[in-house]
Amino acid sequence: MLESVVMTGGDPRQAIEAVWRIESARVIAGLARMVGDVGLAEELAQDALVAALERWPESGVPDNPGGWLMLTAKHRAIDLLRRRSRYDQKLVELGRDMEIRQEAAEAELDDALDDHIGDDLLRLLFTACHPVLSTEGRLALTLRLLGGLTTEEIARAFLVPEPTVAQRIVRAKRTLADRRVKIEMPAPDELAERLSSVLEVVYLIFNEGYSPTAGADWMRTSLCEEALRLGRVLAGLMPDEAEVHGLVALMEIQASRAAARIGPDGAAVTLLDQDRRLWDRLLIRRGLEALGRAEALGRLGPYGLQAAIAACHARALSPEDTDWERIAALYRLLAHVAPSPVVELNRAVAVSMAYGPERGLEIADRLVTERALANYPQLPAVRGDLLERLGRLDEAGEEFERAVGLTRNEQERALFTARVAALRERGAQEGTGRR
Amino acid sequence: MRYMITLKATAKPTTPPPAELMEAITALGQEATAAGALLDTNGLAPSAEGARVELVGGKLSVTDGPFAEAKELISYALYQVRSKEEAIEWTSRFLKLHRDLWDGWEGEADIWRVFGPEDFAPGA
Numbered sequence: 001m002l003e004s005v006v007m008t009g010g011d012p013r014q015a016i017e018a019v020w021r022i023e024s025a026r027v028i029a030g031l032a033r034m035v036g037d038v039g040l041a042e043e044l045a046q047d048a049l050v051a052a053l054e055r056w057p058e059s060g061v062p063d064n065p066g067g068w069l070m071l072t073a074k075h076r077a078i079d080l081l082r083r084r085s086r087y088d089q090k091l092v093e094l095g096r097d098m099e100i101r102q103e104a105a106e107a108e109l110d111d112a113l114d115d116h117i118g119d120d121l122l123r124l125l126f127t128a129c130h131p132v133l134s135t136e137g138r139l140a141l142t143l144r145l146l147g148g149l150t151t152e153e154i155a156r157a158f159l160v161p162e163p164t165v166a167q168r169i170v171r172a173k174r175t176l177a178d179r180r181v182k183i184e185m186p187a188p189d190e191l192a193e194r195l196s197s198v199l200e201v202v203y204l205i206f207n208e209g210y211s212p213t214a215g216a217d218w219m220r221t222s223l224c225e226e227a228l229r230l231g232r233v234l235a236g237l238m239p240d241e242a243e244v245h246g247l248v249a250l251m252e253i254q255a256s257r258a259a260a261r262i263g264p265d266g267a268a269v270t271l272l273d274q275d276r277r278l279w280d281r282l283l284i285r286r287g288l289e290a291l292g293r294a295e296a297l298g299r300l301g302p303y304g305l306q307a308a309i310a311a312c313h314a315r316a317l318s319p320e321d322t323d324w325e326r327i328a329a330l331y332r333l334l335a336h337v338a339p340s341p342v343v344e345l346n347r348a349v350a351v352s353m354a355y356g357p358e359r360g361l362e363i364a365d366r367l368v369t370e371r372a373l374a375n376y377p378q379l380p381a382v383r384g385d386l387l388e389r390l391g392r393l394d395e396a397g398e399e400f401e402r403a404v405g406l407t408r409n410e411q412e413r414a415l416f417t418a419r420v421a422a423l424r425e426r427g428a429q430e431g432t433g434r435r
Numbered sequence: 436m437r438y439m440i441t442l443k444a445t446a447k448p449t450t451p452p453p454a455e456l457m458e459a460i461t462a463l464g465q466e467a468t469a470a471g472a473l474l475d476t477n478g479l480a481p482s483a484e485g486a487r488v489e490l491v492g493g494k495l496s497v498t499d500g501p502f503a504e505a506k507e508l509i510s511y512a513l514y515q516v517r518s519k520e521e522a523i524e525w526t527s528r529f530l531k532l533h534r535d536l537w538d539g540w541e542g543e544a545d546i547w548r549v550f551g552p553e554d555f556a557p558g559a
Contacts, residue, residue, distance in 0.1 A: 011520075018520030022470065061524075063531060221553055225436075225515060232471035258552035282474060282513070 012057040020049055023066035024148040029120035031073055032183050035081070038127060039173035042145060044080070048073035119185075121146075122237050125230075127176065127183045129198040137172035138201045139208075140165050146233075147226050157223050158208065195238075199247050199303060202230050206251050210258075224255055235290070245294035246304025252287030253310040256280040267411050272319045284314045302338040305330055324354035341370045342378075349382055357389040377406035381416060388423060393430070397423040437474070437549035438514045438522040442529075443506040448539035456536040463532060467514070467525055476512035506543070513549070522546050 024045060031041035048069045062068045128141040139158075143149045151169065155162040175181075186194040209223025231248040238244050260278035263269045291311050294304040309330045316322040331347035345367055352360025364383050373379045384399030400419040407413050467473035482500035489496050512529075516522050526544045533540050 014518065014520045015523065018518055018524045021517055021521055022472075022524060061527075222517065225517070229471035229515070233469060236469035286474070 013053065015061060016049075016052050016056050019052075019061060019065045020069075021148045023069055024049075025121060025124070025146045026066060027069045027073060028145055029124040030070055031077060032124055032127070033120050034074070035077055036183060038124065038141075038145060038176060038183065040080075042173075044073040044076050045069070047076050118237050121233070123183050123185055125198055125234065126186060126194055127181060128172075129194075129201045130176065130181055131194070131197055132179050132181060133172050133175055134168075135201075135204070137168050137175070138197075139204060140168040141172045142201050142230070143205065143226065144169055146230060149226070195241065195243070198234070199243060202227050202234070203247060203251070203303070205230070206254075210254060221258070224251070224258070227251060228255060235293075239293075240297065242294045242297035242299075243301040243303050245290045245297070246301060246307050249287045249290035249294060249307035250303050250310055252283045252290060253307060253314050256283035256287065256314065271313060276317065279314070287311065287314065300333070302334060305334040305337065309334070322353070324350055328354045341367055341373045342376075345373070345376075345379060345382055348386075352386055352389070357386040361386040361390065375406055377403045377412065377416070380406065384419065384423075388419075393423050393427040397427065436516060436518070436553075437551055438516060438519070439547045439549050440512045440514065440522065440526050440544050441508055441547070442510045442512075442542060442544045444509050444540065444542040445506055446539065446541035448537065450537075450539075452537055452540075456532060459532045459536055460529070463528060472514050472516050472521070472525060474513045474515050476510065478510045479508055482507060509542075519546065519548070 027048065028038070028041050028045045031044050032038050035041055035044070051072050052065075052069060056062070125142070125146055128145050129138050133141065140154055143154050143157075144151070149157075151166050152162050155165040158165070185191075206224055206227035209221055209225075209227065228248070228251050231244070231251055235244050235248050256279050257271070257274060259280065260274035260276065261269055269275075287307065288311055291304070291307045294300060294307065300308060309327050312323050312327045312330070328347065328350040331343060331350050335343050335347055344363060348360045348363035348367070350360075351363055361383065364379070364386060367373055367379060368383075370379075380399040380402040384396045384403065387393075387396035387399060397420055400416050400423065403416040404413055404420065407416065464473060464476060482502045482504075485500040485502075487498045487500070487502060489498070514522050514525060516525070523546060526546060530542070530544060533542065
């Protein structure tokens with residue numbers, strides 16, 4: 001029985017697109033398992049969408065729209081493979097054809113979306129994030145196949161022309177086909193590395209939407225939501241992986257600050273200056289829960305540790321309540337599992353907050369010769385701040401001047417320039433006082 | 436985008452909700468949670484267990500439930516989705532379960548968009 005829903009409100013096309021958004025990843029994932037090719041799977045799924053757009057406005061949305069899309073796409077797959085095998089009698093394809101025919105015969109609308117779905121989704125995600133693909137290709141393919149985003153939406157989100165994204169997707173699909181990448185779960189000995197590639201893609205999508213360069217375009221901020229959604233889906237599929245929960249926790253907590261991180265004038269507001277009443281308590285709660293799940297699974301990895309640091313801020317009702325000793329200790333662990341000069345610089349700040357500017361400066365000073373930070377404006381900015389707190393005003397002023405010269409962000413430049421001016425004024429006043 | 440969905444019953448059968456319905460609701464909730472869409476949901480106890488605080492003409496008054504409304508609010512859900520249509524789709528699935536598994540039940544679900552950071556963005 002297919003009963004339709006009476007629609008008086010809304011545009012049927014948009015209603016169908018909403019169903020597509022909900023179901024497309026699962027449909028593509030199921031088809032990919034059958035035909036062994038993500039490009040073909042996506043085409044077949046698109047064909048099913050076109051059929052739905054033709055059929056549903058009159059018949060109504062069926063009760064099991066995902067099953068309907070899947071079954072329709074399966075029939076197309078059978079037709080296609082039959083036509084192909086007529087010309088090309090490859091045994092492999094014949095074998096697959098038989099398999100699909102049998103499967104389709106058994107398929108009922110209700111179980112067209114079967115138990116494989118979770119596994120299928122995971123395999124598709126690992127394939128879309130495969131290391132043979134460029135980073136850009138991975139991002140575009142993941143949003144397209146797992147997020148159900150159109151090429152145009154991805155282009156808008158990444159602020160690049162639509163043909164560029166289309167090309168990235170085509171190239172990625174071709175690479176997967178050329179390199180004969182199988183749509184399967186990585187072998188156990190590769191799992192950790194491949195999972196970190198998946199997590200990296202999800203976090204890059206999140207940061208693309210979260211970065212302060214984000215315009216007012218809704219699509220860009222929605223990238224954060226898309227990444228969160230992917231992370232939550234992944235956490236459901238791989239509940240025993242601590243880092244998956246760690247990444248979800250990190251994204252939930254960072255997203256909780258969205259309303260507070262841009263001031264009324266459009267300028268970025270730094271963490272300690274944010275109005276914490278604007279933080280989203282629901283996302284903080286969800287983030288802390290996800291962090292709890294990560295901690296329960298064992299030692300925290302890089303994402304879990306970053307989430308634990310973010311959680312210290314989230315728990316503090318005011319900046320003065322921040323547990324800086326814990327943050328400094330967590331940065332030490334983070335520097336151990338994922339060493340990087342940027343982490344070390346953040347550790348310097350945390351240590352200075354916990355144990356005084358002198359201890360922080362010791363760490364920051366060691367970074368001056370670090371080549372990776374040679375053009376990083378935050379290094380002189382942090383050193384300037386610490387020097388100022390130590391009363392070494394002239395040196396502090398020089399550091400902020402250096403920061404002004406390095407930054408390419410207008411807001412930051414204004415901020416650093418103001419610090420230089422304030423330091424000069426303070427220096428002049430204290431100079432006169434001494435005389 | 437976040438949507439708050441409130442569910443009201445307009446006609447309740449005399450029979451209690453069947454176990455199949457409760458199971459199906461749990462399964463749908465799991466599915467929506469796994470899809471990253473459902474953030475929070477809960478059922479609400481009868482208004483007899485609640486109270487109402489009113490401000491009229493500068494005076495506060497507190498009245499114990501039950502409230503006089505014919506339609507009782509029975510649950511809420513908070514979704515994070517990409518469009519209103521997606522919220523409508525999840526809600527329709529929820530109501531279809533009632534249609535298919537609890538004869539005689541009638542009700543309505545209202546879908547409210549929750550303000551988010553995008554509403555307070557500069558230039559918004």
